[in-house]
Amino acid sequence: MHMCIQRIMQYLLLVAGFLALSFPVASFAANPDKVEFKKEGKVVKTMSVDDLRALAPERSLEVFEPHERRNWVYRVLPARAVFDKVFGKDWEKAREIIFTALDGFKPSVPVKKFLRHEGYFAFANGDGGLFTLTNKLQNNEVATLGPLYLVWDNIGSKELLETWISDMPYQIKTIDLKMKEPFxxxxxxxxxxxxxxxxxxxxxxxxxxxxxxxxxxxxxxxxxxxxxxxxxxxxxxxxxxxxxxxxxxxxxxxxxxxxxxxxxxxxxxxxxxxxxxxxxxxxxxxxxxxxxxxx
Ligand code: HEC
The missing domain is CATH 1.10.760.10 (Cytochrome c-like domain)
Known part of the structure; x- marks a missing residue:
């Protein structure tokens, strides 16, 4: 009898282990598909990627991908058009936009930068593959990028290439408009x-x-x-x-x-x-x- 229970336990453990191994993608699904848009910390809208795709024209964009040190193509939405629709034109008068990523990464990007350069929200890989990248700057950790990943039309722009990964948050969960110094x-x-x-x-x-x-x-x-x-x-x-x-x-x-x-x-x-x-x-x-x- 004892033997039998032990066998069953062993079997269950085996099955559990097998399931864990065969579904490593489970963590990819953990990224929520909604993004919170805030003004001064207060939520003004919560939108899914599909909601946003209905607001702004999408396209493919080739960027220099600093995390992988090579060029890569993403499906993107223009950031300014998204801000116009979500916040109204007034966003241009704000000072900084703080992006909070699921992993704690939290860049504060000057609004001026969005007015001077073309920023885009990537929402899918250009080749239709998984929306992930291999972060060579962090021990080749595979990072999921969704729901949104901020990229820039950076090829050929010294200024944008110098900011490197600083203003390129992935796994964006909140976008917060700040009228004054946020820090x-x-x-x-x-x-x-x-x-x-x-x-x-x-x-x-x-x-x-x-x-x-x-x-x-x-x-x-x-x-x-x-x-x-x-x-x-x-x-x-x-x-x-x-x-x-x-x-x-x-x-x-x-x-x-x-x-x-x-x-x-x-x-x-x-x-x-x-x-x-x-x-x-x-x-x-x-x-x-x-x-x-x-x-
Ligand atoms: C992508 C995220 C990231 C960026 C950008 C970054 N750091 Fe770090 N930093 C880390 C992490 C993670 C650690 C902890 C590393 C460890 O324990 O090995 C760390 C550790 C440190 C430490 C050591 C702290 C301690 O008590 O041991 C210093 C100092 C530091 N960083 C300074 C800087 C400075 C200055 C910059 C800008 C030039 C910077 N970091 C940019 C992620 C970052």
């Missing part, structure tokens, strides 16, 4: 040096999507300033090397190096460190109830 806790004080201010601009472009300073910023990677700043516990020469080539310090770290495409990378890294030092003298406890608790 007040990470601003350097008016008294800080020119170098630190330039470092802040670089930090906003290249780091904020993943990291927080005093609680403000993205949720994909650790806080860098509170309660102890990284400039206090990481030796200066290692900090710079970490920013330029993290994998030469920690094998297989998921942090990507500052993009090779950036001119003056060393100078950019030095300025970012000047900014981090300035913030080390301006610690503030992260807000207790951050507006976006959903990440």
């Amino acid at each position: 007040p806790n990470m601003l350097p004080s008016a008294a800080s040096s020119e170098q630190a201010r330039r470092g802040f601009d670089h930090f906003r472009t290249h780091c904020v999507a993943c990291h927080t300073i005093n609680g403000d910023g993205g949720g994909k990677a650790p806080e860098l300033n509170y309660p102890e700043s990284v400039v206090e516990y990481i030796k200066p020469e290692y900090l710079k090397r970490w920013i330029l080539a993290p994998q030469t310090i920690r094998y297989n770290t998921p942090m990507p190096a500052l993009a090779e495409e950036i001119s003056n990378r060393e100078k950019v890294a030095t300025e970012i460190i000047a900014y981090l030092k300035a913030m080390g003298d301006a610690k503030r406890a992260p807000p207790e109830n951050p507006e976006d608790t959903s990440r």
Whole structure:
């Protein structure tokens, strides 16, 4: 009798294991198909990809895919047309648009960038295959891109290629229009040096999507300033090397190096460190109830 129950258990385990192995795509289905559009943190519309496809003309677009370091074709909707329909023309007067991804990546893209460059929401692979990519910058992790993935008509644009992956969130679940500075806790004080201010601009472009300073910023990677700043516990020469080539310090770290495409990378890294030092003298406890608790 005992033997028999054991056999049944073994059999069940085998079946469970087999099911788990044969349906690895189950995690792909976990991405919700709806995107929340917000103004100042309040939801104004929740739309599925099909709803959005009914609003704006779709097309195929070839982009340089920095996560895979090659060109790739996606099916896309023009971002400006989507914003016009969802928010009304007034979105152009906003200051920043914050995208929150399922994995915590949270870039803040200046509205000006959307007015100057062609941004698109990709919703499918151009070749009809799975809507995924292999993220070479993060240990070749296979990432699902849906429901929406923000891409840019970046081929031949030095400026767009220099921003690299910073403004390319995938798995977008919320799009939040901000009328004023969205990250007040990470601003350097008016008294800080020119170098630190330039470092802040670089930090906003290249780091904020993943990291927080005093609680403000993205949720994909650790806080860098509170309660102890990284400039206090990481030796200066290692900090710079970490920013330029993290994998030469920690094998297989998921942090990507500052993009090779950036001119003056060393100078950019030095300025970012000047900014981090300035913030080390301006610690503030992260807000207790951050507006976006959903990440
Ligand atoms: C795509 C997300 C991403 C971006 C962009 C990013 N980082 Fe990171 N960063 C990480 C992750 C993930 C870790 C944790 C890595 C680990 O533990 O190996 C990390 C760790 C760090 C650490 C070490 C923190 C500690 O306490 O050990 C520092 C310092 C750092 N990042 C600075 C930066 C700076 C400066 C930038 C911008 C130039 C930046 N990061 C951009 C994801 C990112």
